[in-house]
Amino acid sequence: MTTEERPKLSNKDRILMPHQEMPLRPAESRVLNFEEVPIGYSAEQAEKEAMRCLQCKKPHCIEACPVGINIPGFIKLIEQGKPEEAIKVIRQTNFLPAACGRVCPQDKQCQAVCVVGRKHHPVGIGNLERYAADYERLHRKMEMPEVLPPTGKKVAIIGSGPAGLTAAYELVTKGHEVIVFEAFHRAGGVMVYGIPRFRLPIQIVDEDIKFLEKLGVKFVYNMIIGKVMSLDDLLEKEGFDAVFVGTGAGLPRMLDIPGSNANGVYSANEYLTRIYLMEAKKFPTYTTPLYSGKKLAVIGAGNTAMDVMRTGKRLGADVTCYYRRSREEAPARSEELKHAEQEFINWRWLSNPVEFIVDENNFVKQIRCEKMELSEPDETGRRKPVSTGQYFVEDCDTVVMSLGCSVNPIIPSTDKMVRTNKWGVIMVDDATCQTSKKGVFAGGDAITGGSTVILAMGQAKKAAAAIDQYLKGQLTEEAKVPTDPNYSVQSWKPASRKAEKEGQSVDAR
Amino acid sequence: MTTRVEEISKKLQEDSEEAIGEVLDRIRLMEDLSAEEKLDLSKGLTSILYHHLHSNSSRMLKLAIRAEKRIAKFGPDVIPFLFEEITDVDGESAAYLGKAFCKIGKPGIDYLLQEWSRFSDNDPALINLLQTVSYYTVPEIQGAVPLLVAASGHANFQVQAMALHAMGRILERSNTNLIDRRLVTNLFDVCFHALAHAKPLVRKNAACSLGKMLRKGILLPDEEKRVRDAFMSITGRDEKHNWDRAFIVRKEAELYLSHFHPVAHDGHGYRQTFRIHTKKLLCPNTYHFIVEAPFIARKIQAGQFVIVRPHDTSERIPLSICGWDREKGTLHLIVSAVGKTSTEIIRMMEGDAFRDIVGPLGERSRLPEKKGTCVVIGGGYGTGAIIPTALDMKERGHKVYGIVGARTEEFLIMTDELKAACDEVILTTNDGSKGTKGLVTDALEAIMLKEDIVHVLAVGPVPMMKAVSEMTRPFKIETYVSLNAIMVDGTGMCGACRVSVGNETKFACFHGPDFDGHQVDFENLMKRQKMFVKEEQAAMATLTRLHNN
Numbered sequence A: 001m002t003t004e005e006r007p008k009l010s011n012k013d014r015i016l017m018p019h020q021e022m023p024l025r026p027a028e029s030r031v032l033n034f035e036e037v038p039i040g041y042s043a044e045q046a047e048k049e050a051m052r053c054l055q056c057k058k059p060h061c062i063e064a065c066p067v068g069i070n071i072p073g074f075i076k077l078i079e080q081g082k083p084e085e086a087i088k089v090i091r092q093t094n095f096l097p098a099a100c101g102r103v104c105p106q107d108k109q110c111q112a113v114c115v116v117g118r119k120h121h122p123v124g125i126g127n128l129e130r131y132a133a134d135y136e137r138l139h140r141k142m143e144m145p146e147v148l149p150p151t152g153k154k155v156a157i158i159g160s161g162p163a164g165l166t167a168a169y170e171l172v173t174k175g176h177e178v179i180v181f182e183a184f185h186r187a188g189g190v191m192v193y194g195i196p197r198f199r200l201p202i203q204i205v206d207e208d209i210k211f212l213e214k215l216g217v218k219f220v221y222n223m224i225i226g227k228v229m230s231l232d233d234l235l236e237k238e239g240f241d242a243v244f245v246g247t248g249a250g251l252p253r254m255l256d257i258p259g260s261n262a263n264g265v266y267s268a269n270e271y272l273t274r275i276y277l278m279e280a281k282k283f284p285t286y287t288t289p290l291y292s293g294k295k296l297a298v299i300g301a302g303n304t305a306m307d308v309m310r311t312g313k314r315l316g317a318d319v320t321c322y323y324r325r326s327r328e329e330a331p332a333r334s335e336e337l338k339h340a341e342q343e344f345i346n347w348r349w350l351s352n353p354v355e356f357i358v359d360e361n362n363f364v365k366q367i368r369c370e371k372m373e374l375s376e377p378d379e380t381g382r383r384k385p386v387s388t389g390q391y392f393v394e395d396c397d398t399v400v401m402s403l404g405c406s407v408n409p410i411i412p413s414t415d416k417m418v419r420t421n422k423w424g425v426i427m428v429d430d431a432t433c434q435t436s437k438k439g440v441f442a443g444g445d446a447i448t449g450g451s452t453v454i455l456a457m458g459q460a461k462k463a464a465a466a467i468d469q470y471l472k473g474q475l476t477e478e479a480k481v482p483t484d485p486n487y488s489v490q491s492w493k494p495a496s497r498k499a500e501k502e503g504q505s506v507d508a509r
Numbered sequence B: 001m002t003t004r005v006e007e008i009s010k011k012l013q014e015d016s017e018e019a020i021g022e023v024l025d026r027i028r029l030m031e032d033l034s035a036e037e038k039l040d041l042s043k044g045l046t047s048i049l050y051h052h053l054h055s056n057s058s059r060m061l062k063l064a065i066r067a068e069k070r071i072a073k074f075g076p077d078v079i080p081f082l083f084e085e086i087t088d089v090d091g092e093s094a095a096y097l098g099k100a101f102c103k104i105g106k107p108g109i110d111y112l113l114q115e116w117s118r119f120s121d122n123d124p125a126l127i128n129l130l131q132t133v134s135y136y137t138v139p140e141i142q143g144a145v146p147l148l149v150a151a152s153g154h155a156n157f158q159v160q161a162m163a164l165h166a167m168g169r170i171l172e173r174s175n176t177n178l179i180d181r182r183l184v185t186n187l188f189d190v191c192f193h194a195l196a197h198a199k200p201l202v203r204k205n206a207a208c209s210l211g212k213m214l215r216k217g218i219l220l221p222d223e224e225k226r227v228r229d230a231f232m233s234i235t236g237r238d239e240k241h242n243w244d245r246a247f248i249v250r251k252e253a254e255l256y257l258s259h260f261h262p263v264a265h266d267g268h269g270y271r272q273t274f275r276i277h278t279k280k281l282l283c284p285n286t287y288h289f290i291v292e293a294p295f296i297a298r299k300i301q302a303g304q305f306v307i308v309r310p311h312d313t314s315e316r317i318p319l320s321i322c323g324w325d326r327e328k329g330t331l332h333l334i335v336s337a338v339g340k341t342s343t344e345i346i347r348m349m350e351g352d353a354f355r356d357i358v359g360p361l362g363e364r365s366r367l368p369e370k371k372g373t374c375v376v377i378g379g380g381y382g383t384g385a386i387i388p389t390a391l392d393m394k395e396r397g398h399k400v401y402g403i404v405g406a407r408t409e410e411f412l413i414m415t416d417e418l419k420a421a422c423d424e425v426i427l428t429t430n431d432g433s434k435g436t437k438g439l440v441t442d443a444l445e446a447i448m449l450k451e452d453i454v455h456v457l458a459v460g461p462v463p464m465m466k467a468v469s470e471m472t473r474p475f476k477i478e479t480y481v482s483l484n485a486i487m488v489d490g491t492g493m494c495g496a497c498r499v500s501v502g503n504e505t506k507f508a509c510f511h512g513p514d515f516d517g518h519q520v521d522f523e524n525l526m527k528r529q530k531m532f533v534k535e536e537q538a539a540m541a542t543l544t545r546l547h548n549n
């Protein structure tokens, strides 16, 4: 497309254009390695898909985007064949576009409300975002944003997941000195130790980190704040003017059933961390071991479970998923579920594990499940699994429990001023993300107990704006932090009525 | 030939593993060997080495390593013999002889330097000699550098390759503080130049040696940058995208590129270098390290631990702390080599740096509320780990007994330091070679008989901690044990360290590492520790392989 103007097409023409499917590597070969599964749009595909956007006057998609990307704006530029301009529009509000284009649950956010999606397939917003971001990466068109003159204020960011990185970006461009403290030896949070490389190649995260370093953000690794320095140390001794806590949700939930502590039973966090952060997939060149057997049982059906299953498949296991509800209730993003289904996974819906049977050396050898059935929908419309009293046993030599996480307790447990609810989630002022401790702000999974990359980013932006005001002395109001220990921040609400009707849980895991 | 030597050579002719084992035992006990006897025995011993090379048995491998040690013990007398042998055999045999040779130390180097020129036209001999040089870990070997540089310009590319290999090795295995800066520059230039060589083997070895220099952290910033750029281009990651056509070269560069990853960013004032200040042998395979980690040293408390990663490819392993210096910013660690990662650590030299150390992790050791008699019990590295807690107890006015147990006297470690921390220390050995003969529980029982104990802390092998807990259980004496579960992150993120305490699942890294010994399910812990035995052996095998070639 060379014309500057949008081609003169009626909305009807646009709607009737076919949706461009994301090309994928074939399932047979992709399960043999950790290369990325979707290949990405070609320029032609991207422009065709971009034509499907109606350029709504009041675009719902922007409202549904947690960081409010100007979606029709960037799509228009792609249609005009100007991806390098499109990416600039995206970057105005989202500085991790390559990651978000790949891992955001668009089908529950922007694409769920897209007007085109009412009757047809919604515009592939995520795919287009990814296309623009990849264009920028591959052509090295990354432009440095404007950085305001130094303010002399210093901010500590704790945790280098999406929340921490976003806060760092927002604050460094405002001219503050920013130091990120990370517990691990590598930055990126869940993006490096959880989300598989075949969904989000590590180079992308590394490039984003380098970009921040170029902007002047400093990263300090191997620093567990709370242990090596307390929040008070940072604020009083080390001279930080404010702190942002983006420590994520890192405490895995485990089933408490017989055999839970058997050998070969992992949490999803352990399994994925060993493989990705510690590179156990390259064992023994990298020393970290993984007892990965031939028959892997995965408990749960969220995004993390899909990631575990597909990872196990790539390590050569025969993988079976056990979930106590049915496929319709599976909380995973539909695309993930689809990709997993293509990859030869066995499914045991309505199966509730009740015991892991072990051999004489305490290695798991079988899994025992109870068959479940679904109740009639209750008043919330959700159908609950109920026992049937029937059991079955299947062989397995590795089990991974993927049941979500609770919040990493190190910060709140070492600073009693930071108030949490009874589940350990850090409570903040809704408007400013301030915690109950003065000068300390929080965002990401640490305040939601587990959500998504983009939500973490959205909160971090909110917090960063508030921190900026706070540093300028403009944030004078007392923080309104809930005191009720039962209070819980709602995760991202389903944006569309359709999603709501389907009763999908939006918890990313 | 003297009669005893003659007997031995007869025995050797039996040609069985049993006979060889017996011979080795006998030689070990022989005293005042004459020079001639040593020579005769060496001949027999080298035949064992050659024998091993044609056998696949792991027992034979162990025997060969013992034979290697025995030869080395003969000292300077056998240098000329070994030297001639090395220059006369195949590379694989020469590897074992070379290791024996280099253990003799400085006299061997002098001889080698002096005789070297005889072989300048004998390529196979030269290769074997270069290989021998690569085994040295003493600073004197730096005298051989001019020879290496000369050999790197030799006509035969295999000689060149071995010379380049040796350059990396001797730098890698030297004490960083003792490496001459000019020498590094010299070797850097040679290796860097060789990256453009026509032969892949030469390029690979050059890349490998440069990688070792990098890993060691001895290059200047601009040298580092040149290596990085070169490696980027070898792996096809630069703008030009024309990578080295040889896979072995790319693979080597790929491996070391990872070491560039998050280089601790300077200029924020939070840099910790994790350099090893001192390294001291405590007993076979166990060393005491003093390591720089100022931020951790500032905060650490008795009973807490750290997680370390020696190299970029290593596992994260937990280590207890046996002391610290808050002013100097150092931690004191004890490491026993039991598997790959711990072996990697004990092979590090003073001046080397750990890749990562993170901490302090876990909760501090509990102290009894009531004033009274406390007993701290240690075995292995645990002997060090109990010292800080003993000091804490004493400071609070408790009377502190220390009990240390070991197999034999040789393995009793840190006893002086413990004595300084306790009111009284009881040493026990299984064979009675020092202190009381018996187990730590015997010593504990003796104290229980004469005094009321308010608190016991035991750190060491699981069976020991279990036995101690069983001993105190009937008397309801508060007993804590430090659980050494397998860990990954150490922050409560993964659950690898799950232990069962009082029928509840706890995370050893976060809720512990100390738990009430009467509540702990030791069986489960022991079984969980065996989770990765096969993988650990596979990992260890790669290290042995690396070590041997």
Ligand SMILES: Cc1cc2nc3c(=O)[nH]c(=O)nc-3n(C[C@H](O)[C@H](O)[C@H](O)COP(=O)(O)OP(=O)(O)OC[C@H]3O[C@@H](n4cnc5c(N)ncnc54)[C@H](O)[C@@H]3O)c2cc1C
Pocket: A103, A104, A105, A158, A159, A160, A161, A162, A163, A164, A181, A182, A183, A184, A188, A189, A190, A191, A194, A195, A196, A223, A224, A225, A226, A246, A247, A248, A249, A250, A272, A303, A304, A307, A408, A410, A411, A443, A444, A445, A446, A450, A451, A452, A453, A454, A456, A508
């Ligand atoms: C397997 C998996 C797959 C997922 N897939 C998706 C997906 O496809 N799409 C999506 O949108 N979301 C997905 N999520 C969720 C998403 O990754 C998280 O919501 C998001 O990463 C939260 O970001 P965060 O910055 O709050 O926390 P994290 O990414 O968890 O980062 C927290 C960081 O803080 C560090 N830290 C913790 N404590 C301390 C401390 N005391 N001191 C210093 N550093 C500390 C941690 O090491 C970590 O690096 C997935 C999650 C998992 C586990």
Ligand SMILES: Cc1cc2nc3c(=O)[nH]c(=O)nc-3n(C[C@H](O)[C@H](O)[C@H](O)COP(=O)(O)OP(=O)(O)OC[C@H]3O[C@@H](n4cnc5c(N)ncnc54)[C@H](O)[C@@H]3O)c2cc1C
Pocket: B305, B315, B317, B318, B319, B320, B321, B333, B334, B335, B336, B337, B338, B339, B340, B341, B342, B343, B381, B382, B385, B483, B484, B485, B486, B487, B513, B529, B530, B532, B533, B536, B537, B539, B540
């Ligand atoms: C809190 C804590 C403190 C520790 N402090 C020290 C210390 O101060 N000094 C020290 O030398 N070691 C200490 N250990 C043990 C140390 O972490 C292990 O020796 C180490 O992980 C072995 O790693 P490897 O790769 O060398 O051996 P691997 O190849 O992983 O293991 C070899 C063998 O060692 C044993 N092993 C493996 N992991 C452990 C473990 N976590 N604990 C005990 N045995 C194990 C197993 O039997 C295994 O078969 C501590 C462990 C914990 C949990």
Ligand code: SF4
Pocket: A052, A053, A054, A055, A056, A059, A060, A061, A062, A071, A072, A113, A114, A115, A116, A123, A125
């Ligand atoms: S809602 Fe759909 S059609 Fe409307 S602007 Fe957004 S992407 Fe385009």
Ligand code: FES
Pocket: B486, B487, B488, B489, B490, B491, B492, B493, B494, B495, B496, B497, B498, B507, B508, B509, B510
């Ligand atoms: S080591 Fe990961 S939770 Fe304890």
